[in-house]
Amino acid sequence: MEQYQRWMESERGLSASTMLRYGNTARRFLAEQAMTDGQFAPDSLTGADQNEFLLRECARVSAGSAKGRVAELRSLMRFLHLHGVIPKKLGGAVPPVGGWRFASVPPTMATEDVQRLLDQTPRHG
Template sequence: MLKDLGQVGMWLSRLGLGIADLGEETVERFLSDQRRAGRRRLPGPRGMRPLLAYLREAGPVPPPKAEVSPLDDVLEEFRDWITGERGLSPTTMLRYANTARRFLAEQAMLGGVFSPAGLSGADLNMSLLQAGVDTTVIALWLGHAGVRSTDAYVHADMTIKEKALSLTAPVTARPGRYQPTDKVLAFLDRL
């Protein structure tokens, strides 16, 4: 690894680059230049990861730049609120954040642009119900006074009704009015 580090350093100086310019793309360029120069025994990009990780930990190589989207900003605010104001544990916060990420990705992406302006609590309730979350859990998560606040969404969601109907057994009785037998009529007359 030290030999590779020395070769990377000489290659960077030949190109007029500094150690701060080193990253995954620069490593790929270094490896392809070395192959073109005829060097056969080279680590692959995966083999160079420990070197990059070490240099990032030591400080001379900056961490990779992650693009932050407006969705990520909203989720970061949500994480701060849920841990700071609600005081939830990190594992609970992670579960809530993952649920929020799925919901926002499904509901708030319009044409590839994050637009939460049109979202409401009803959208969140319906999304959670369709994901199979119990109504008591939804009521607790959303701070409803009781479970009955969530009942309106259960009645509004036709997929829940269709699912319930599909689980019922078909009725085998013939349609029409009930015609009691003579035995039943005799029993009722004796009463």
């Protein structure tokens, strides 16, 4: 984690608050996904491990925060690969998060409007 922090600061030029967020996500991911029988085993990480982690993380945060988690995890995966900790380039395996404007649930129709629509719809059986 210390190497990752130094890399984020010196190579990526990230602010202290951004490094804190990235570091927190990295710690959670590594603790949950890169441990085998109590041993640190990052070389066995897969794209599926990343997806499992992101599904858990993103289920509890907004779309904007989910996009942040994706960026944070991609950063960690790039670092791990660049420094020879993992053999595969897993940064590209992190899926994007959709976040479309105006993607909220549309307002509901009044019961009377639904009935009027149904009454005027031809039914062929």
